[in-house]
Amino acid sequence: MRLTYPFVLAALASLAMTAPARSDQITGIDWQLSAVDGVPVDYDATLRLEDGGLMGMAPCNGFRARNRAALPELAIEGILSTKRACDRLDDEQRYLRQLQRMTGVRLDGPATLILTGPDGQQMAFTSAPAGDTAPPEADD
Numbered sequence: 727m728r729l730t731y732p733f734v735l736a737a738l739a740s741l742a743m744t745a746p747a748r749s750d751q752i753t754g755i756d757w758q759l760s761a762v763d764g765v766p767v768d769y770d771a772t773l774r775l776e777d778g779g780l781m782g783m784a785p786c787n788g789f790r791a792r793n794r795a796a797l798p799e800l801a802i803e804g805i806l807s808t809k810r811a812c813d814r815l816d817d818e819q820r821y822l823r824q825l826q827r828m829t830g831v832r833l834d835g836p837a838t839l840i841l842t843g844p845d846g847q848q849m850a851f852t853s854a855p856a857g858d859t860a861p862p863e864a865d866d
Contacts, residue, residue: 757851769817785814798831
């Protein structure tokens with residue numbers, strides 16, 4: 727019985743680290759995109775979740791959107807963004823398309839947010855320094 731006790735504790739700790747996120751653990755925090763489907767990204771993009779919506783900075787523009795689901799579920803619609811041009815517009819469009827496909831949120835440790843999609847897609851974010859996600863003025 728002594729051998730199974732450490733394994734049970736390790737399993738419980740693992741479950742606690744990847745549990746669905748509570749709204750108060752993930753809202754109002756600036757999150758910096760670090761990887762998509764396990765591949766590190768080479769551009770800056772941020773996300774801030776709020777009850778009923780989200781906002782952030784894509785590589786070129788600020789954006790806002792509605793979340794029709796209650797966190798930790800996601801049903802993102804109506805992404806509005808500013809219309810600045812830059813050399814990372816392809817990355818921006820890819821980021822916003824990927825973001826719109828996400829259906830859930832979970833924490834992986836104290837400083838990593840994972841958005842998950844219906845077919846196993848993942849977007850990993852780390853907590854960003856305060857003030858990195860400015861609420862944008864979205865153009866309609």
